Amino acid sequence: MKKGIREKIAEMTEIPKDFMMNMPRVTILGNREICVDNYKGLLEYSQEVIRLATTNKIIVIRGEELLITRIVEEAVFIGGNISLVEFVSKNRRNEQI
Amino acid sequence: MFFNKLFHFVKGYVIINVSGLNIERFLYMCAKRSIGIFNIGKRIDKGVNICINLSDFKKIRPVVYKSKVRICILKKCGLPFFINKAKKRRALIVGMLVLSVLCFVSSEFIWSIEVNSEDETVTKELLEAIDIAGVKIGAYKPMLPDGEKIKSIIMNNTDNIVWAWVYIKGTKACVNFKEGIPAPDVVDWSVPCDIVAMRDGIIKEIVEKNGEARVEVGDTVQKGELLIAGTLSMPDSTYKTVHSIGDIYARVWHEKSGEYKLHINNDIKTGKKKDFITLKLFSKCFDFFVSENVDFKEYSIDERLSELKLGKDNFLGVGFYRKTYNEIEKEKVKISLEETLRIAQNDLEMRISKELMPGSVLSDKKIVYEQIDDETIKVTMTMEFIEQIGKKVPFNL
Numbered sequence: 001m002k003k004g005i006r007e008k009i010a011e012m013t014e015i016p017k018d019f020m021m022n023m024p025r026v027t028i029l030g031n032r033e034i035c036v037d038n039y040k041g042l043l044e045y046s047q048e049v050i051r052l053a054t055t056n057k058i059i060v061i062r063g064e065e066l067l068i069t070r071i072v073e074e075a076v077f078i079g080g081n082i083s084l085v086e087f088v089s090k091n092r093r094n095e096q097i
Numbered sequence: 098m099f100f101n102k103l104f105h106f107v108k109g110y111v112i113i114n115v116s117g118l119n120i121e122r123f124l125y126m127c128a129k130r131s132i133g134i135f136n137i138g139k140r141i142d143k144g145v146n147i148c149i150n151l152s153d154f155k156k157i158r159p160v161v162y163k164s165k166v167r168i169c170i171l172k173k174c175g176l177p178f179f180i181n182k183a184k185k186r187r188a189l190i191v192g193m194l195v196l197s198v199l200c201f202v203s204s205e206f207i208w209s210i211e212v213n214s215e216d217e218t219v220t221k222e223l224l225e226a227i228d229i230a231g232v233k234i235g236a237y238k239p240m241l242p243d244g245e246k247i248k249s250i251i252m253n254n255t256d257n258i259v260w261a262w263v264y265i266k267g268t269k270a271c272v273n274f275k276e277g278i279p280a281p282d283v284v285d286w287s288v289p290c291d292i293v294a295m296r297d298g299i300i301k302e303i304v305e306k307n308g309e310a311r312v313e314v315g316d317t318v319q320k321g322e323l324l325i326a327g328t329l330s331m332p333d334s335t336y337k338t339v340h341s342i343g344d345i346y347a348r349v350w351h352e353k354s355g356e357y358k359l360h361i362n363n364d365i366k367t368g369k370k371k372d373f374i375t376l377k378l379f380s381k382c383f384d385f386f387v388s389e390n391v392d393f394k395e396y397s398i399d400e401r402l403s404e405l406k407l408g409k410d411n412f413l414g415v416g417f418y419r420k421t422y423n424e425i426e427k428e429k430v431k432i433s434l435e436e437t438l439r440i441a442q443n444d445l446e447m448r449i450s451k452e453l454m455p456g457s458v459l460s461d462k463k464i465v466y467e468q469i470d471d472e473t474i475k476v477t478m479t480m481e482f483i484e485q486i487g488k489k490v491p492f493n494l
Contacts, residue, residue, distance in 0.1 A: 046140045071137065
């Protein structure tokens with residue numbers, strides 16, 4: 001995977017990448033809670049799937065009884081029975097974690 | 098979580114239903130514009146239920162237009178709405194004010210007095226003494242005399258109290274006191290006396306300090322028999338009287354018997370009960386019944402006192418006393434012979450212990466039983482003690 005100039009600078013200067021590259025920071029607590037910082041939009045909200053827009057990817061969260069517990073400008077907190085977190089590129093290439 | 102809820106309650110919030118095609122956009126725009134939304138519900142056909150802070154509610158108008166959703170207010174919650182409603186109900190506000198004033202005023206009086214004593218006569222004596230000092234039910238706390246004055250009044254009006262202090266805890270007055278140690282008996286040597294036996298027994302030991310022993314170790318004595326004589330014979334055929342002192346220890350047998358059943362009666366509640374409620378208003382009692390008539394043949398009584406209190410000790414002068422009569426039925430439960438003997442032993446030991454002199458030492462005990470019928474046994478218990486049986490009896494010349 002090719003590294004961009006911002007990533008290279010971040011690595012060289014040891015500045016946090018989420019700050020430098022405007023990337024989302026995803027924190028998962030077991031399979032019960034997930035917190036996405038630095039998101040750019042809410043694309044879909046249902047009990048089975050929640051899609052969040054970030055700078056260059058779309059984060060797809062799948063599970064059962066998903067619920068947005070809190071939503072603020074910088075972060076969104078999602079609770080429920082999470083089974084899958086996907087990073088979908090805008091050109092539809094999937095990277096599963 | 099609790100503080101979060103409390104915060105939202107104090108600030109006030111509105112539960113709204115958001116429906117339409119762009120709910121996600123509405124949510125994101127709310128977040129972007131720092132509109133406080135929380136408790137976002139599940140997405141169902143009718144849309145999403147969300148809670149929105151009261152202060153931010155007016156800010157959602159442009160968001161609603163932009164995102165083309167429809168909103169509907171479901172519920173208004175929180176303190177501002179409650180106050181708004183309460184403003185229209187003046188009687189409620191007046192009632193609350195009166196209640197709080199009553200609570201405040203009634204907490205300025207003494208509503209209960211506690212004396213930590215098991216002796217009823219001491220309790221009565223103390224209560225009378227503090228009553229003279231002005232500490233009584235219904236007394237106004239700021240008007241009470243100071244602690245030192247109460248203490249001196251208590252000590253002047255009681256016999257055996259060497260120290261006392263009244264602590265005011267809320268609306269309760271707690272009386273702490275210390276009883277004096279009684280002075281030892283002074284032996285009046287000028288009064289001549291004999292020492293006689295208080296009960297039958299066999300002499301085991303004689304400690305003769307003054308007077309002349311008239312019995313020997315191993316002698317059998319009966320109640321009232323002379324043990325140490327206060328009259329001493331002199332060689333010149335005269336006599337001299339003294340105050341006899343001495344301890345006579347003897348083996349004494351105590352025997353008790355009783356009939357015991359080979360079953361016990363268990364009480365079973367039938368479920369029928371009758372309540373009698375009394376309102377305790379300050380120091381007065383008001384019954385909520387005419388007479389305490391109970392038709393039950395056998396019953397047990399439960400008593401419960403509920404008092405309106407602020408904290409632990411601030412009794413506000415209002416309480417309910419509930420007396421419940423529960424109908425019971427006796428059920429016979431068979432028990433083993435050993436169990437019956439154990440019960441009998443406890444009972445007989447208790448009965449014998451009431452007859453003993455202080456300082457008695459148990460040396461032997463024996464328990465026998467005989468069957469009277471299928472359900473009854475007769476148990477006899479014999480206990481041997483070493484007791485001091487001497488008693489001073491003054492005599493006149």
